[in-house]
Amino acid sequence: MQRPSCLQPGDTVMIVAPSSPADFDKVLLMKQKLEAMGLRVLLGDSAARQRGYLAGTDAARADDLHLAFSHPAVKAVFCARGGYGSARLLSLLDFPLIRRNPKIFWGYSDVTALHLAFGRHAGLVTFHGPMMEECGGGGVDAMTLSSFEQLFTPQFIMLAAQDEYIYPSFSSVTAPLTGGNLTVLASTLGTPYEVDTGGKILFLEDIGEEPYRLDRMLNQLKLAGKLQQCAGLILGSFSDCAPKRQSSLSLPEIIYDHVVPYGIPILSGFPLGHCRPHQGIPFGVPVTMNGEDQTLVFEPGVK
Template sequence: MKKRTFIKTLGLGMGFGSVAGIPAFAKDQPATKNLLPKRIQPGDRVGLISPSAATGDIMEFTFAREALEALGLQVQEGKYLTGRRGHLAGTDAERATDLNEMFGNEAIKAIVCIRGGSGAARILPLIDYQMIKNNPKPILGYSDITALHNAIHAQTGLVTFHGPNGSGSWNPFNADQFRTVFFGEQNRITYQNETEDTDDLVIKKNRIRTIYPGKVSGELVGGNLTVLTALAGSPYLPDFKDKILFLEDIGEEPYRIDRMMSTLMLMGVFKDINGFVFGQCTDCDPTGGYGNLTLDQILDDYLLHLKIPAYRGAMIGHVPKQFLLPFGAKMTMDSETGILETNGPIFQ
């Protein structure tokens, strides 16, 4: 899916007061310690919502439902799933209502976002975070859903899940990730890039590059770089102290990646984190100008001097095969082997 091209900042001046019965919750609500969701099982009912951009192809709703059903789940669509207001999937109040109602509905065991795009940040003041704390359940999505992962974790401590959207690719790799994370009973989940044998003497696809070697532990936070930096200065970012930060992006030229990395640097993020993982930067090639820093040069500039374990090339982001990661969970990482691993429970 394409990048957000409209909303780069939290909805300032949008009149986010009490709308359609949804209160504007206090922005200084303190974060709590990690809150684990309840595990789901085959046969459970999941809610399908669209908190960001509208879905233009009506068949995408069918594809998302059929994919989740093929995974063994029942699907309940949000009341405003197919809504539209401009580029958004309905009004801010409608999209927030679907999210709040899915968390409040005891019959719904997990929530899947159908797509990203743009607009999730607009509904952050309308989310009922106390409702979420009282009804912890998994929520899955990526790209613009980064806004929800960060806000929900910052405000409630809930561990959420960064991975395929409902209308995304459900190839065998992604389907196996889903079953392993949500249906499996493993005490430890390991994430390491898939490699493919070819007739070349050297494996080239899905290779990682170690920026700085080492092993480290910490809670995993991050997501889409553009969406993450657009939350700067808001109460919807978690504390980055001692965290492992993961990032990805799409459709951003290197100078824009550099600008956003400098924003994180000026926020003090890099000096606080324990480790760093960059996934994929899809369609991030330069288009011209007087010259460009490479992505490797940019990452080295911001990270090498910190001497923290860091690597790039993980299967995270806008790619067909992608990791399904527990956002906010305790993890370990090895930047030389490119391994991320859970280091504690991710469900109650």
């Protein structure tokens, strides 16, 4: 896995929208915040485009990504918004181009499809972090914005679990990190871009999915052999995933049914995903799960 180079004051970055259209005013506000960090900011055409629920045509959004990775001055690529649509680009992308030009790539949610593809087909360390639209909007907290500091200086990140669920006891395990949004991840199964969990720690998060839907997707991962192969499981935020009916299993019960029987180390309750604060983390680098103090330690994602 290639770690991209860290950012320096004066570097140029580019904002693109590989999925749904973004609130352009909020993107412009985040552009100003990035400029206040000492960066120069280019806006991809997709950042201001809309075609129904997409930020322009598939070809145009793919071209934006190709331009960002091939542009000699651009050092980082930030996604404007999630929503839906990044998986439509996978068959259009030039992965050898991306491999030849390893750069910081930052986003989450629907962008999970690109994280998986860039890791598997371009060997690139990428970053699961807050979108430009949400950071440009009101109410963004200092911890969320401080996530970007890891892009300027190689640094270890430590997070403490907030949940007290009793999962299999373990001391510690270290392995490369993969994963992302559960819904998007499940949709890649059976394709050339599906998640590779072999010997890796799997991270999952989601939003707006009732427990029975989470159950269905975790069962799908289990039937595909993805849960049995992983070295550990990290659960981030599952915002707005409460049951809308009286009779329902809880997420901990679903995890017990599908994952615990394999004896896989599990930690949960981290500010990762659709939540505030929202901590950015690198994919593709080793992370250490410590079962004794319920912490995670991520190795630096940049060099």
